[in-house]
Amino acid sequence: MSVSSAISEFKINLPPHVTLIAVSKTKPNELILDAYQGGQRDFGENKVQELVPKFESLPRDIRWHLIGHLQSNKVKYIAPFVYMIHSIDSIKLLKEVNKQALKCERVIPVLLQIFIAQEETKFGFSFEEARAVIIAYNNKTFPGIRIDGIMGMATNTHDMNQVRNEFSSLRLFTEEIQTSNPEMKVISMGMSSDWQIAVEEGSTMIRIGSTLFGSR
Numbered sequence: 001m002s003v004s005s006a007i008s009e010f011k012i013n014l015p016p017h018v019t020l021i022a023v024s025k026t027k028p029n030e031l032i033l034d035a036y037q038g039g040q041r042d043f044g045e046n047k048v049q050e051l052v053p054k055f056e057s058l059p060r061d062i063r064w065h066l067i068g069h070l071q072s073n074k075v076k077y078i079a080p081f082v083y084m085i086h087s088i089d090s091i092k093l094l095k096e097v098n099k100q101a102l103k104c105e106r107v108i109p110v111l112l113q114i115f116i117a118q119e120e121t122k123f124g125f126s127f128e129e130a131r132a133v134i135i136a137y138n139n140k141t142f143p144g145i146r147i148d149g150i151m152g153m154a155t156n157t158h159d160m161n162q163v164r165n166e167f168s169s170l171r172l173f174t175e176e177i178q179t180s181n182p183e184m185k186v187i188s189m190g191m192s193s194d195w196q197i198a199v200e201e202g203s204t205m206i207r208i209g210s211t212l213f214g215s216r
């Protein structure tokens with residue numbers, strides 16, 4: 001099956017308020033173009049060194065989402081064009097994105113990555129740390145960024161109750177931060193293995209790779 005038909009089929013079961021990000025990491029331009037020709041515009045990549053050449057050779061109206069851990073020294077390569085950075089996981093990175101955005105005279109939409117999983121390998125803020133970042137942001141310390149919401153990854157487990165609880169905690173946190181900033185509406189949660197639960201728990205953006213493009 002082509003990627004574009006996989007996407008059409010996938011979208012049949014997706015509520016219209018949920019944005020589908022097609023995660024194209026490690027996949028060649030031909031497959032991305034196939035999806036593009038079928039109407040897909042939001043694509044997710046996790047590495048700067050892969051994203052930049054794809055941006056340069058693919059249609060300019062693609063909305064590129066950076067979803068993987070981002071090193072501060074690489075922000076400058078994507079700041080001119082990135083549509084949204086989902087993986088803000090430190091104050092240092094947030095400040096660098098702010099700085100590079102101002103250099104490009106733009107405001108970059110970002111999400112705060114929240115660490116919810118019972119795993120040591122995943123990046124992100126605790127809820128407590130994220131609250132502090134949002135207070136600073138609400139006080140207008142970062143004119144080059146716009147925090148649109150949060151992103152999180154659930155534990156890689158077969159225990160779907162745990163996954164559901166983790167997603168639910170992200171939604172509750174979003175409701176909390178919306179009381180001080182109603183603009184923070186995006187909840188980026190859900191991948192191929194757990195997106196249905198994520199959507200049931202309030203996800204507004206899902207990041208789907210292998211289900212659309214095949215395994216990596």
Ligand SMILES: *Cc1c(COP(=O)(O)O)cnc(C)c1O
Binds near residue numbers: 023025190193209
């Ligand atoms: C790779 C990746 C995805 C997509 O994973 P699949 O299981 O292939 O759907 C989603 N989010 C992030 C952060 C990723 O790195």
